[in-house]
Amino acid sequence: MNDRHLNIDEIASIKNKFYFEQDKKYRLQHPDEDIPMESEPSDEESDLSIILYKDKEHYQDLYGNIYEITKDNQMGTLVHKSK
Numbered sequence: 001m002n003d004r005h006l007n008i009d010e011i012a013s014i015k016n017k018f019y020f021e022q023d024k025k026y027r028l029q030h031p032d033e034d035i036p037m038e039s040e041p042s043d044e045e046s047d048l049s050i051i052l053y054k055d056k057e058h059y060q061d062l063y064g065n066i067y068e069i070t071k072d073n074q075m076g077t078l079v080h081k082s083k
Helices: 008-029
Strands: 048-053 058-059 066-069 075-080
Touching: 008 048, 048 066, 048 075
Parallel strands: none
Antiparallel strands: 048 058, 058 066, 066 075
């Protein structure tokens, strides 16, 4: 999977999904705070998602494998192989 090249739309979709989930968590933790609503992303589902692993953003595939995110938002080195 390391040879996979992500197109710009897929990268945007993955990032939007991650930031939407982060926003949702924040809103649940701060229910009394007045937070302006933004439109929800209408992106296709991807087989990758962004997770925080060792305090840094990484891609995670459907099998639980974790990959570095390169400077150009591509999949980098496999840092954790799921069992």
